[in-house]
Structure formats: C-alpha cells, structure tokens
Amino acid sequence: QFLLGESDVGQNRAEASQRVLAELNPHVVVAAHTGELSEAFLASFQVVVLTESPLEEQLRIGDFCHARGICFIVADAKGLAGQLFCDFGECFVVDDPAEGDPVRAAVQHISQGNPGVVTYMGAEDSRGHLFCDGDLVTFSGVEGMTELNGREPVPVHVLDAFRLEIGDTSSFSPYRCGGLVSQVRLPQVHSYEPLRRALAEPQIQVASPEDLPRSRSLHAAFQALHAFRGEQGRLPRPRAPVDAERVLELARSLVAQEGPLDEDVVRAFASVSAGDLCPMAAVIGALAAQEVLK
Secondary structure (H helix, E strand, C coil): CCCCCHHHCCCCHHHHHHHHHHHHCCCCCCCCCCCCCCHHHHCCCCEEEECCCCHHHHHHHHHHHHHHCCEEEEEEEECCEEEEEEECCCCEEECCCCCCCCCEEEEEEECCCCCCEEEEECCCCCCCCCCCCCCEEEEECCECCHHHECCCCEECEEEECCEEECCCCCCCCCCCECCEEEEECCCEEECCCCHHHHHHCCCCCCCCHHHHHHHHHHHHHHHHHHHHHHHHCCCCCCCCHHHHHHHHHHHHHHCCCCCCCCHHHHHHHHHHCCCCCHHHHHHHHHHHHHHHHC
16 A cells, blocks of 8 residues: 555556565565465565465464464454464563663662662652562672672562662671662563464453453454455455344354454444555554564
C-alpha cells in the first residue's frame, strides 16, 4: 500500500515493491522471491516473517522454524484488527531485560552488620525508590570497606528510598567514604511455544478481567477467518450479514470449551476484515519490525 501506484497494477507485488524498498537504503540488500516457500529456501534465514498467509502455511512454516531454531513471526492486519505472533525458540537470550539505563547511586555509608545497610544519595529529580527488592548490585570505588569492590553481584532488600540491605558485612573493614552502587542486569533466557501449540493453548494477557472476552473473541475470530477463507475461497464481504454469521458459527466451534464469545466483536470483525487500512498496517508492521530487530 505504501510502495505501489496505479502503474504497478497487474505486476507481482513483491517485485514491484522491491524496487522502491531497495532505494530506501543502498547498504541493505533487498531481493524478491516469487517461488515456493520451501524448507530449503527458508533454512538460510535467521528470522522469517509471514503476512497474509493461510493458516496451514503458518503452521507448516512455524513448525519448521521452531525445529530449526529460526525466529518466526506472523503479522496480519484485517480491517480494524491486527494480529502479531512471535516464536523465538526454546532458548532465546534477552541481554537487557529492562528499559533504560541501569541505576547508579553515590554511597554515603555502609554499616557493619548482618545484614549490612547501604545508605545512598538519590538523584535530585528521582521520585520513589531507585532500586527494587531482588535487584542485583555491585560496588566500586568504596574506601575502607574495600571487600565490596569488584565482588559478584549481590541481591538487595529495599528499606526505604535511600537505604538497602545487602547481606552480611560484619567481617568487613569499616566504611570510610566514597563509592558507587550500581544495578546489574543479567541476561534472561525465555522459551517460546510454536504457533501450533500456542493456538491450541492460548495464553491471553489482558489489563483487566473485563477485557478477556473481547481478546478471546478476536483470537477465535482470526482462526475462524482462516476457516471461512478455506471454505469460501475469499474473505467475508463487507457488511454482509450472511458472511458475518458464518464466521461467528466457525468461531463458536473453535472456543466451545473456553467460555462465551463476544458475538458483536466477532460480527464487527468479520464485516470489515476484507479492508486494508494504512494506519493499521503501519502499526502492526512497526511492531513486527521491532520484534525482528530483537
């Protein structure tokens, strides 16, 4: 939608888009592939992203990518709804699991005791606690209680906005002055489910329980849309009650054991699912691109 014009009507969309995409950054190689998405072709990639792909193809390629350790993403926009699925494998390492820079603070005092208590100076514009219970910290530049300098990260317990407990310091030298206490973020390993398993056992996260029926209904509606397209060879016609009711029937059969559907949400989704809206494509595409960069 963003790359094509009237002169491209009748041409292969991948080939027509490739010419414009290649001009955006001459340092990035952009190639168009119009053949089959075979396993031999897919095996050379680190990340595979599918869009406007039939569910059968998503499942086939998702199984292959999961088995080969290839990151797999599905991104789709249908009318006013969007879908994004990510499978980064069973051992995906997140080097920096939090946003922003790690916290650092100037040490004012460290007591000798079990546990030892660190008093630190907060930044002038800081609000609330700089550290959280369970954070790992290291010390540097401490004079007197030099045993802390260069030690392995230790967990903290927050007492208030300016004090932390750090464990047994009773055998350490008395603190004199100086030093920094720095938050340490260790890499985290995450395990992702393949698409086939995620569809069968969806883990739907919502901000409040009231949002769960809507999210569950949209999840079922996307699967029902695939079933409708396989059955009819097309998407539901805009504002066609007969097509919307058929999508609803298919959605009901998919979630019979998972609770009631929000039928109005499914009907509204089906009624506009044939539409392509640039703002929706931009949002879902941006989210997918961010996941690719991970």
